[in-house]
Amino acid sequence: MVNCVVKNWQGEDAGEASFELKVAKPENAEHIVHRAAVRQLNNARQGTASSKTRAEVRGGGRKPWRQKGTGRARAGSIRSPLWRGGGVTFGPKPRDYSTKMNRKERRLALRTAFSSRLEDMIVVENFGAELERPKTKEVLAALERWGIGSDEKVLLILKEVSDNVNLSTRNIAKVKMIKATNLNVIDVLHANKLVVAKDALEQIQEVYSD
Template identity: 70%
Template structure:
């Protein structure tokens, strides 16, 4: 079980929150998290790049010049990979990069990655009502009061979408906004600080604690 201090909008400590998740054994933790990270990054590849082989290049239906007597090297087609504008040898073709991983393994890797960042968590009270209109400056001020350095990459986790929070956060270059039920290994490892609301923490327990 992990216990965290909960801070209010002004940055003051107002309570405690806990999270209990099943994680991988210490000797296997880095391996399973690495596998999940590689899977996520690999599956994000589109695999749509394509080059033309000599059979797909247009033209080249006849021999450019006769076999002998010209003094030039023999040539059979302008589609040869040796020619400018010819086909490509062993070039990339559309392919599926999908890497499969069992659902239980994916969940275990996600929980392990989340708990491994416990030292970088910042748990705060719900603050959507503090932003009646979009105000990036006010959100940045609150983040500073929560003890997050200005240059840090921040993952902000909410239990439910909040329009004013989204509009206030979208201009912050190093901040990602994500819902508690849509966590992923890459974002958890990318962030320097993970800011989550107390209700988001409860949602994480509900979704991933089973």
């Protein structure tokens, strides 16, 4: 069981929240989180890079000069990889970079990564409830009240994303907003600070507890 201090919109302590997630053993934690992170990055690759071999480059069907008697090196095609404009030797071809990982392992890695960021986590009560209209300046002021520097990358985790919150945060370069059900290892590890709505924390406990 882990206890977190809950802050309100003004940056004052408003109580405590607790959550309990099953995490990996200390000796295996780093390994399984690393595997999950590598898998996510690999699966994000398009794998569409492609170069032409000497058989695919247009032209080069005629032998450029006769085999002997010219004093020059032997050449059979102007599309040889040795020539400018020729084919590429062992160049990239379209491929699938995706890697597999068991569902239980993926969820265990996610819970472990999330729990490891406890010191950088700020739980907020009723996030955005006081935003009567879209106002980026008010969100920036709230982040400052919670002790977050202007140069820190922030991951904002919400249960539901209202229009006012979406419009107020989308123009802040270092703030990324996701729903609690879309939690992933890379975003959790990449951010300097995690701002979690109290109801989102309860949803994380409910969805990822098994």
